[in-house]
Amino acid sequence: MDVDFSKVKKIYFIGIKGSGMVALVEILARRGFGVTGSDTQEKFFTDDILKKKLFAKYYEGFDANHIMSDIDLVVYSTAYNKENNEEVKAAQYKMIPMISYPEMLGILFNRKYGIAVCGTHGKTTTTAMLAEIFREAGLDPTAVVGSQVRQWRSSALVGRSDFMIIEADEYQGKFRYYSPQAVILTSADWDHPDYFPTREEYKKTFIEFVQKIPRHGFLVVCGDRSETLEIAESAKCNVIKYGFGKDNDLRIKNYKLRGGKQYFDLWYGGKELGNFELELPGKHNVLNAAAAVAMSYKFNANLERIYEALSSFEGTSRRFEYIGERNGAILIDDYAHHPEEIQVTLRAAREFFPKRRVWCVFQPHTFTRTKALLSEFAQSFEDADRVIALDIYGSARETQGGVHSKDLVELAKKYHRNVEYIPTISEAVEYLADQIGREDLVIAMGAGNVWEVAEGLKSM
Incomplete structure (x- = not known):
């Protein structure tokens, strides 16, 4: 699909808080298009970009009534379709032109x-x-x-x-x-x-x-x-x-x-x-x-x-990002969710903070990845002193998949003596609050909402 931008004035983004989506919103808003959209009520770092930088108006929560007749084009996240999102279904019913995020990015990129x-x-x-x-x-x-x-x-x-x-x-x-x-x-x-x-x-x-x-x-x-x-x-x-x-x-x-x-x-x-x-x-x-x-x-x-x-490069969000401190312990948030990423991130932590005890709070991301790479995950924590595995964060397309974080913990114990299972973020925060001090470095690691561990410890 191609887009004749001369016929487009108002663009609606379904899944507007995604980091890639908000980048498209910024590019298209700066080019003079009217932009709006919707997403879940979950907090994202992009909330501030949308509200304070772009002044974009958007809905928190999905509703078919959001899809108005004056919308010229709908851009949707690939996480959504007519089966799981009523706004996608409504846009199709009203025959509003629709295009996925990667398709829209490709149109801009290829020009x-x-x-x-x-x-x-x-x-x-x-x-x-x-x-x-x-x-x-x-x-x-x-x-x-x-x-x-x-x-x-x-x-x-x-x-x-x-x-x-x-x-x-x-x-x-x-x-x-x-x-x-x-x-x-x-x-x-x-x-x-x-x-x-x-x-x-x-x-x-x-x-x-x-x-x-x-x-x-x-x-x-x-x-x-x-x-x-x-x-x-x-x-x-x-x-x-x-x-x-x-x-x-x-x-x-x-x-x-x-x-x-x-x-x-x-x-x-x-x-x-x-x-x-x-x-x-x-x-x-x-x-x-x-x-x-x-x-x-x-x-x-x-x-x-x-x-x-x-x-002068300062890095990006969720890539070994300093969050703050708790009882003198340094709190880091990192997006690593693949065995090699875990290894290099923990190695970097060990090299940069050689005198600190390194805690890795790992939230496995998706059941399929965890199951397929279980052995590799189990062997990836060598440079951590203490490892906590949270429950698996499933994708929007899965709720279970024949593997559990307990399986990872049991296998990891063959290679590491200090691995434990704590199911939830709130339990991990409560546990760590009394365990960490000036000699510690805590890395909340994963592609889900594990960042809430570091933020939770900071705000206590």
Whole structure:
């Protein structure tokens, strides 16, 4: 489906609080369209963006009566359909043109010089870094990021140039809507087993995506990972490899962690680009930065501006985000919900806070992922001193799935001596309140509502 924007004045968003959706709301509102919509009553970080930055009026709760006859276009989250959302059903009944979020994003993206950032891990941070470098370098991009970027207080940039940078999600076949001119591929570890039943099917979706890059475009790929290198072999465009390994085109050298910052040199094709610094913890974020630099360098971004953008980069919401303190214990919220993400996040915590006892409060996300990767999850907590597993946070499409958090705890005890099961967030907050002190670091970890643990401890 294409959209004739000359015939559109008012757009209604079903699921308006989603980070990607609110980015579209901002882009389209800045272009002069009337925007409104609806979502659940659950609190999101995007509430403040909608109310205080965009002054958008929206409903909390879904009701068919919200779908008025003056709406020209409905954009809906892929979490909703006519079977589970009365507003979708009402819009279809009234024959109002409808389009999904990824379709709408694709329409905007494909009309520009589109740069897509994809991969199992790191795509949110890498997208934000790349867009911030482009902004700092005067390339004035439009950008859509899957979380709030702290410097922007938003998940979007609305630029005037032909560049558009997006975080491209592989789930539910969304790649089919995007025709990129250039792509960053960070990783391709099997995920979303409810949609990709096998590792090969997951890998195939990335292969098909990089094959869409035209010959005059290019692919920036992590050269330290065998699965990304295999995928890159199918690309018909120029391929640029980045990483710590000696065979990479853009190579990270002389890595140091000092005074709460990461320092590293970058070399491209035998030429030293300079020494860079990063406040974000973890070598995985150095890799994310290298990917953003490799792409920016291809567009002749000024190296000084690249350095400035990275050294001042504050990160994104729910990515090792400092929430506050409780009894002197540091409270962190993190989105990690895949075994590798858990490992690198806990390793970063251990490196940055070597003298603190690290608590990981993990909320498994979706029954299908937990069941498919149960063994990997059980072995991912090595760098935590204490582990608490909450009940599984099911997706909108599932309520159970033949696995329980107790199964994870029992298996994890084979590899870790301090793992326990606490069912609910409120019980975890009550338990931790009396356990933690100045020697502790608590990481609330997962893609559900586990952030309420850190917020709950902070507000006590």
